[in-house]
Amino acid sequence: MAGSDWTCDVSTMREWESPDYEPSLPVSEKSNPLTRDIDRASPNHIVRMLQACDSQMFQEEEGTTYQRLLSDNVVITMMEVAERVELILKDPQDSLVVLSGCGTSGRLAFLIASTFNRALRQLKQSSVYSYTIAGGDRALLSSQEAPEDDPILGMLSLKKVCEGKKRVLFIGISCGLSAPFVAGQLDLCLQHPEVYTPVLIGFNPAHQARDEPIPGCTFTFHNVVERMQELSKSQMAFLINPSVGPEAISGSSRMKGGSATKILLEVIMSVAHAAAFSKTPITSKGILQHLKASEKTLDITYSQTEGISGLVEAAGKSLRCGRRVCYLGWGSPAVLGLIDASECNPTFGAAFEDIRGFVNGGYRELNNSEGPLNSLGPEFCIAHEDFVHQVLPSLNDQDTVLLIYTHSDDVSEVMKMARRVREKTSNLHAVYHHVDGDTATALQEDINKLCLSTLKVSWPSSASASSLHMQWELSTKLVLNAVSTGAHVLKGKIYQNYMIDLQVTNSKLYRRATRLLQKLSGRPEAQCEETLLKALYRVDKLTPDITSSDMTAHILTARNTTKVVPLALVCLLTGCSLEEAKSHLEQQPIVREAVEAFLT
Ligand code: F6P
Numbered sequence: 001m002a003g004s005d006w007t008c009d010v011s012t013m014r015e016w017e018s019p020d021y022e023p024s025l026p027v028s029e030k031s032n033p034l035t036r037d038i039d040r041a042s043p044n045h046i047v048r049m050l051q052a053c054d055s056q057m058f059q060e061e062e063g064t065t066y067q068r069l070l071s072d073n074v075v076i077t078m079m080e081v082a083e084r085v086e087l088i089l090k091d092p093q094d095s096l097v098v099l100s101g102c103g104t105s106g107r108l109a110f111l112i113a114s115t116f117n118r119a120l121r122q123l124k125q126s127s128v129y130s131y132t133i134a135g136g137d138r139a140l141l142s143s144q145e146a147p148e149d150d151p152i153l154g155m156l157s158l159k160k161v162c163e164g165k166k167r168v169l170f171i172g173i174s175c176g177l178s179a180p181f182v183a184g185q186l187d188l189c190l191q192h193p194e195v196y197t198p199v200l201i202g203f204n205p206a207h208q209a210r211d212e213p214i215p216g217c218t219f220t221f222h223n224v225v226e227r228m229q230e231l232s233k234s235q236m237a238f239l240i241n242p243s244v245g246p247e248a249i250s251g252s253s254r255m256k257g258g259s260a261t262k263i264l265l266e267v268i269m270s271v272a273h274a275a276a277f278s279k280t281p282i283t284s285k286g287i288l289q290h291l292k293a294s295e296k297t298l299d300i301t302y303s304q305t306e307g308i309s310g311l312v313e314a315a316g317k318s319l320r321c322g323r324r325v326c327y328l329g330w331g332s333p334a335v336l337g338l339i340d341a342s343e344c345n346p347t348f349g350a351a352f353e354d355i356r357g358f359v360n361g362g363y364r365e366l367n368n369s370e371g372p373l374n375s376l377g378p379e380f381c382i383a384h385e386d387f388v389h390q391v392l393p394s395l396n397d398q399d400t401v402l403l404i405y406t407h408s409d410d411v412s413e414v415m416k417m418a419r420r421v422r423e424k425t426s427n428l429h430a431v432y433h434h435v436d437g438d439t440a441t442a443l444q445e446d447i448n449k450l451c452l453s454t455l456k457v458s459w460p461s462s463a464s465a466s467s468l469h470m471q472w473e474l475s476t477k478l479v480l481n482a483v484s485t486g487a488h489v490l491k492g493k494i495y496q497n498y499m500i501d502l503q504v505t506n507s508k509l510y511r512r513a514t515r516l517l518q519k520l521s522g523r524p525e526a527q528c529e530e531t532l533l534k535a536l537y538r539v540d541k542l543t544p545d546i547t548s549s550d551m552t553a554h555i556l557t558a559r560n561t562t563k564v565v566p567l568a569l570v571c572l573l574t575g576c577s578l579e580e581a582k583s584h585l586e587q588q589p590i591v592r593e594a595v596e597a598f599l600t
């Protein structure tokens with residue numbers, strides 16, 4: 001275990017900012033010095049490390065290295081974008097605000113578009129928000145990495161949602177400034193400035209945008225960013241790209257990247273709505289106040305370190321013995337459960353059953369544009385009824401079930417579900433959000449009694465209903481990110497702070513895997529890539545067919561293979577054959593320990 005006295009000093013907090021720290025990597029891909037030993041940490045230390053990493057989001061700018069969330073430039077650009085949103089809200093005819101991204105970035109685009117369309121409906125205003133996500137709505141619930149590499153798909157899906165519109169504010173999200181899908185959409189906007197105004201949200205400085213050629217395209221992400229920078233001088237394009245520090249698990253942008261995306265966009269939309277409908281002018285002070293409120297959300301959430309650690313421990317135990325973790329939620333925080341669960345496959349090589357989310361009301365609550373997706377298979381069944389039919393019958397005490405609800409939900413329904421789950425497993429826990437001063441009802445107490453633990457998060461009663469919901473969502477995101485990440489750490493899926501069993505299902509992940517092999521084996525890049533391909537195609541010698549194929553073909557093959565990176569690493573470290581590496585890993589399925597055995 002990492003020392004029981006784990007603390008983080010200021011120099012470790014800022015170590016990643018040094019120009020000498022992993023200089024070849026963009027911030028979003030660097031490893032975080034705070035979590036170097038996360039793989040050997042106790043649940044409590046894991047949560048404290050995650051807290052320290054998250055708090056880096058709000059660090060002040062120091063010197064000139066990186067602009068931060070609270071930097072003047074960022075706040076000013078947020079104001080400018082909010083003003084554009086306000087214009088559309090006041091005159092929505094033939095106009096649209098489109099949010100778009102890949103993976104978690106696309107899921108958050110969906111969530112934010114839904115939240116603010118709902119707010120408009122409540123005000124009897126017409127909807128102005130729309131979303132696109134690489135891979136379509138199925139990507140809201142499952143990993144679809146290959147479409148992230150497709151700029152044409154991005155462009156076509158943007159054109160489709162904007163059909164007939166004369167004015168579009170396009171907000172592309174790519175935490176790493178790297179997704180070709182988003183690059184294609186931004187390029188379309190740049191080519192048609194009479195209709196589109198592009199905004200890019202990401203968490204690397206512009207010069208660190210990905211500069212790798214995109215097959216079939218004349219531009220790279222980097223080129224697109226350069227063109228946007230030029231146009232930003234005349235406010236024809238906007239770039240919001242503060243640094244939030246490296247992720248706790250290297251490259252896992254679903255964590256801080258996702259949280260910062262949610263914070264930035266919700267602040268922009270909130271101040272724009274207040275300006276359009278309650279005559280509250282958009283000011284930098286107002287924006288800063290909202291940002292500070294998000295920082296407070298982090299503080300309130302992490303004041304529950306003990307409770308979160310208990311959940312991490314329970315979930316980790318379940319995963320370690322091959323059992324499952326289920327999030328059963330009500331209202332919009334439940335959607336954060338779906339989002340968290342959907343990322344476990346590409347991030348940790350998890351099966352979809354390992355961690356699953358369910359929402360009361362299923363697709364009715366989700367209200368996604370393609371409607372119910374149940375027919376696509378069991379992983380797309382997301383309603384509580386689906387949980388009752390598919391999962392509940394086989395649950396036992398080794399499975400962890402987490403109820404996620406708030407004081408505004410129908411507590412009697414929560415009670416009913418809690419009782420049903422308790423018949424199968426005593427390993428039932430709850431995350432419950434309520435406002436200060438709210439006294440627990442008898443029913444509430446009964447639910448608590450049925451649960452092994454209840455994380456009761458109290459929120460200031462002064463907040464408006466809409467900001468309360470956003471706080472609950474962010475808080476739920478932080479808790480669930482900690483649960484799923486911590487549980488996989490405890491399962492031994494992480495080496496130091498690298499996801500070693502990652503899926504190699506798009507070009508970014510392919511490059512990340514090669515880099516990781518280089519780092520851990522110390523072998524040259526070419527040898528690492530060759531060994532990666534051998535592990536991917538399960539051959540000891542590469543055939544001409546394989547060597548002449550492009551990365552797209554390799555990525556397609558990777559969809560159906562497992563343990564590619566661990567196998568390649570064992571081969572590189574020992575020089576053994578793939579069969580031998582496979583049997584080593586079978587004997588030691590905890591990837592971290594298998595890798596450690598070879599590294600020492
Ligand atoms: O490739 C998968 C993935 O890494 C997801 O984990 C992530 O949510 C998504 O890509 C988006 O990355 P970005 O926001 O940097 O484009």
